[in-house]
Structure formats: C-alpha cells, structure tokens
C-alpha cells in the first residue's frame with residue numbers, strides 16, 4: 111500500500127500509547143518524558159508515604175469487610191491525596207508504631223483531613239505511654255539510647271546529660287522517650303530542671319506531670335525497680 115493511503119485512524123494510533131491515560135505520542139523520547147496523574151500514582155506506589163497511605167486506606171475500608179480494596183481502587187479514589195498526606199505525616203514524624211497509630215486515628219472517628227493534626231498525634235503518644243508497662247518503656251528507651259550512643263560514639267549513660275532542654279522537647283514530641291526514664295533517672299531530672307516554663311508546658315501537654323506523678327505514687331514497687339535499673343546504667 112502506498113504511504114499516502116495510510117492516513118487512516120489506525121495509522122495515527124501507531125506510536126507510543128500511555129496505558130494509563132491513553133495518550134498517544136509519536137516518538138519514544140517524548141513517551142519516556144510523558145507524565146500523567148495516573149502514571150505518577152503508579153510510579154509512586156513504592157514510596158514509603160504512599161505505602162503507608164495504602165495500608166491506612168486498606169485498614170480503614172476493611173474494618174467491617176473481609177476483602178482489602180485493590181490498589182487501583184485506592185488510586186482512583188477521591189481520598190487518595192488525603193491518605194498520601196497522612197503517609198507523609200507519619201514519615202515526617204517518624205511514627206514508630208505505625209499500625210497502632212493507624213488504628214488510633216481510625217478509632218478517633220475524625221475525618222481523614224484531621225488525621226495529620228499534631229494534637230491527635232500528641233494524644234496518641236500520651237495514650238501509648240499510659241498503656242506501656244514500666245519495663246517495656248525502659249527497654250524501648252534504652253534501645254534508642256544505644257542507637258544514639260553507637261551513632262555518635264557516646265555512652266548510653268550520657269544520653270540525657272549531653273542533651274539540651276530543647277532536645278528533650280524534641281525527642282519527647284517524637285515519642286522516643288518515656289517518663290519512666292526522663293522523670294525517674296537522675297540525669298533526666300537534671301535536664302527537666304533546666305527546661306523553661308514554655309518547654310515544660312509542651313512536655314506537659316504530652317505527658318501530664320500530674321497524671322504521671324500520680325501513677326508513680328501508685329506503682330511504687332515498679333518505680334523502685336526502674337530507679338534501681340536506671341542508676342545501675344549510670345543514667
């Protein structure tokens with residue numbers, strides 16, 4: 111067939127077709143550069159925030175149903191962007207118990223747009239700390255101190271000694287340390303004493319000092335064990 115006769119719609123369609131949006135481009139270089147909403151979503155699937163977003167979406171939609179929604183349902187859903195923002199929030203705040211946090215925000219019955227409120231995360235940290243036993247809290251905190259010591263070539267016993275008051279506010283806001291260590295160790299208490307009223311009020315919002323002092327007054331034998339352990343560690 112002569113070339114001129116090939117100007118049929120079939121011929122126009124030969125080229126490179128995006129399987130997501132259906133756009134057809136003539137040359138390969140343009141095709142490689144081609145980006146559309148759908149293609150970008152697929153490219154982003156393996157990003158950590160996107161994986162968390164899909165995990166949260168699946169958990170949200172399978173509360174009462176057995177089957178998890180397909181990832182393509184997720185990507186075409188109206189709430190895709192909001193869930194990805196939630197995933198980014200989880201990554202940014204280095205949330206350590208991601209699954210528990212997802213269940214917590216779902217149980218809060220707040221809309222997805224409210225899941226990134228810092229106050230919700232603060233409440234979560236407080237409730238986690240409440241349910242954590244003293245030995246588990248200390249074990250978890252010591253692990254974090256060991257990580258810090260190895261990374262910075264320091265000694266675990268100096269974790270709070272080499273920290274500034276604003277550093278303490280920071281690790282508390284990240285949920286890294288528990289009152290079981292910073293309120294009961296000598297070095298933690300020294301550091302708390304250096305905090306100004308603004309810093310103390312931030313800490314108090316996460317770990318209400320009144321509640322924790324009350325808890326320590328009830329769990330007397332645990333407090334003794336914790337203090338003994340922390341002092342043996344030189345903390």
Ligand SMILES: [Zn+2]
Pocket residue numbers: 128129130131132133144145146147148149
């Ligand atoms: Zn496309």
